[in-house]
Amino acid sequence: MFERLIQFAIEQRIVVMLAVLLMAGLGIASYQKLPIDAVPDITNVQVQINTSAPGFSPLETEQRITFAIETNMAGLPGLQQTRSLSRSGLSQVTVIFEDGTDLFFARQLVNERLQIAKDQLPEGVDAMMGPISTGLGEIFLWTVEAREGALKEDGTPYTPTDLRVIQDWIIKPQLRNVPGVAEINTIGGFARQYQIAPDPKKLAAYKLTLNDLVAALERNNANVGAGYIERGGEQLLIRAPGQLGTVDDIANIVIANVQGTPIRISSVAEVGIGKEMRSGAATENGREVVLGTVFMLIGENSRTVSQAVAAKLAEINRTLPAGVEAVTVYDRTTLVEKAIATVKKNLIEGAILVIVILFLFLGNIRAALITAMVIPLAMLFTFTGMFTNKVSANLMSLGALDFGIIVDGAVVIVENAIRRLAHAQQKHGRMLTRSERFHEVFAAAREARRPLIFGQLIIMVVYLPIFALTGVEGKMFHPMAFTVVIALLGAMILSVTFVPAAIAMFVTGKVKEEEGFVMRTARQRYAPILSWVLGHRSIAFGMALVLIVLSGFTASRMGSEFIPSLSEGDFALQALRVPGTSLTQSVDMQQRLEKAIIDKVPEVQRVFARTGTAEIAADPMPPNISDSYVMLKPQSEWPDPDKSRETLIADLQKAAASVPGSNYELSQPIQLRFNELVSGVRSDVAVKVFGDDMNVLNQTAA
The missing domain is CATH 3.30.70.1430 (Multidrug efflux transporter AcrB pore domain)
Known part of the structure; x- marks a missing residue:
């Protein structure tokens, strides 16, 4: 099969070159759409259920809320485990599914059970699922700040409550519309509330209860429609607006009539605008601020989403009140770009070194360039495979690439082709005809085919056990193994198609097989060492055995960790x-x-x-x-x-x-x-x- 493929590549070299160009274009397009991050996301398939329960102690929260939710989650298809946290006023249940479970399917299952669990929860307690994001989805953070001396329209300075209002009603709704954003989280400042503080003595004097007060608020906080009437050919809507909008609206609500006198809320309680009882706060450089966080939708490109959020935030800043601004304090793009820049630098340096070494050892610039072209083409092939299989580009996936292994097969074919072409020219004492040149290239590729394919398949097989890893280690190392295997596969295909076609097309004229200075020096230094080793096989074997033992002892004394620590900068x-x-x-x-x-x-x-x-x-x-x-x-x-x-x-x-x-x-x-x-x-x-x-x-x- 491979012989026919090599023969086709040589005879139809123009078609092969066009196919390679098409593959390169597809690779470039895939690279532009490829998800990019600093490290693989190791988050398991999990769904969070958060329940706010004001006034409940940790024990009550566990007994009346957490237990009910966890019990109802038992028996879900693909369920691995549940874990929970019960605090004063808060219950969080994390439902973890087996790897490979579709997150949206898992959320649907959890939601169905959650509807059943809600009937068992205390009145007024509502359980909600967390955002459709992962544990590493917090990609962008900003603070809402007022510049020193900034004043509102009424001449008063901005308070944390004012900044929270700007965050909740101006910034948050607009950022939620950015593609790839799953949720916007806010902490800090105070949410503005209408607060009613009843006076128990006044309620008792009028023989009223708190339930009477609550019922009056519920009755008087609704808009009612009454259809429409037609007058003079015009249709007029009839409605009775009753929704509360101001402090005075609340204060003037009638609770009851006592001896013909209306008792209003203002008669038994103080009404005003106050601040929520918050459970968290945000600070920056020693002062309180409002902090916003973007949760990225699972599966999105963190760099693309961060850039879109930053652009939208800059647009929002132009519409904020004078003296108020949203300041970016953390952007995952910075880390991602540093990590990718490091990978690019290492890959480019590696490619340059490989090209230089190829030229020094092959002694033919055209042959060296043909061999070196396998590197970018194999990379573009890899990008296509990564994009198709939803593997992100990160330090683990791209950092494992070895250009020396990638070009190994191409080097063997090119070197053998140069040797056969040079010998054939020397044998005939003239330049080769096109058919003779094609025959020598085919023979060279056919000779190198078997060791080339076997060598690269052996390397691929070495990586196959990594695909058997599951859990966190699987999520961490699968991208690395996949990238190496797909790169080797691309290099192997290019070696039996592109390389023979390129040699047949571009390596023309007089071809010489001569050793360069580097190769001659290496041969002169290596020849006596090889002779000594062959003459003292027992000693050489003993030295190798001692080296293995020493290496094993040294390895046993070294420390170990799961993965190297990535320097994030901050x-x-x-x-x-x-x-x-x-x-x-x-x-x-x-x-x-x-x-x-x-x-x-x-x-x-x-x-x-x-x-x-x-x-x-x-x-x-x-x-x-x-x-x-x-x-x-x-x-x-x-x-x-x-x-x-x-x-x-x-x-x-x-x-x-x-x-x-x-x-x-x-x-x-x-x-x-x-x-x-x-x-x-x-x-x-x-x-x-x-x-x-x-x-x-x-x-x-x-």
Whole structure:
């Protein structure tokens, strides 16, 4: 089969070249659409169910909400496990499915069971599924800030409540329309509320109850339609507007009539505009702000979505009130572009080295260029395969490519063809005819076909066991194995089609087989070593055995880790305070921490943090925990641009230690989420204690 393919490639070389151009064009188009990220997303197939339950203690939340939801999720097709978290006023159940389960199908199953579970929940408690995103879907964060001295139209300064209103009613609705955005999460500031504070004594004086007050509000907060009438050929709608819109509307609602006197809400309660009882706050550089987060829709390109969000945010900024702006504080695009730039740099350097070495050893520039062309063509073939199979371009997938292996088959065919062409010309003592030249190229490719295909198939087979990995390790290493296999497959196809056709088309004229200086030097140095080894086989074998033993001993003494730590550039600092610390106290301590870092570490550009739980409880932290993001200045702006990362980490730890009352864990933004995605806890080691008696559990855990 391969012989006929080689013969066809030589005879129909124009057709082969056109097919290669078509493949290259398809590869370029695939590259432009290829999902790009820094690292593979290892999130398992999971659906979060968040339930807000104000006033419920952790034990009540677990008994009356979490238990009901978890029980109803049991028995779902493909269910792997469920885990839950019950806090005061919040229940979160995470339903994890087997790998390969379609997320949308999983959400449909969960939603069906959730409708059944809702009948078992306390009145007024509503359970909702989390956004259609992954654990690494937080790709873009911004703060809503008022510049110093900025004033509203009434001449008063902007408050956190005002900034929250701008976020909720101007910024958030517009960003949700950006393609690829699954949800917008908000934390910080205060949501504006109409608040009614009843006076129990006044209610008792009029013999009224809280239920009477609530019923009056429900009766008087609706618009009613009454059809229409026709008058003079015109149709007029009839409606009775009754929806509440102002504080006065609420205050003037009549609760009851006592001895002919209407009792209004203003008679028994104070009515005004107030702030919500929040469960989380956001800070930046020692001051409170409103923080927004974009959740990317699962399967989207993080770089494309981030760029679209940034462009939309710039457009929104032009419509905000004077003195107010939305400032980008974290953009995944920055990390992705750094990672891809690193990969590109390494790939380009590798390709250049391969081309130089090929030229030095082959001694024929046309032959070296034909061989080198296999590198970009195999890469374009790989991009097409990655796009078709939804494999993202990242450090793991692209970083595993080895150009030396990719061009190995092409080198063998080209070198053999050059040798046969040179010998044939020398034998005939003249230039070869076209048919003679084609015959020699075919013979050279046929001779190299078997070792070429076997060699590349062996390398592919080595990677096949990686596809048997499941779970987190499978998600991490499957892209690497797939990319290498598809690149080798492309190189093998090109070696028996493009390479023979290109040699037949472009390697014309007089061909010489001569060793270059590098090859002659290598042969002169290697010949005596080979002679000695062949004459002292026992000693050579013993030396190899000793080397293997020493290598095995050295390997056993080395440390190990799951994957190399990606340097994300910025840092994440988790502050853990005494359980029971109030949100206000945590925010105060967090502000002091941020000021200390800004003052003592000049390389830091900004520090922003989330304390407690956001509007969407994707990361349900208690009030005593803060997640800080430490964003660094460009290295060229550092006082000492050559300062090592280890020294910078020590400076950050020293600055954090100067603020007492907290324990700190330093990591990186993506790294911070990895452990939590897999096991539900952030630390490397966690102990779970099971039992029925809460007191015994607390004593054991302590």
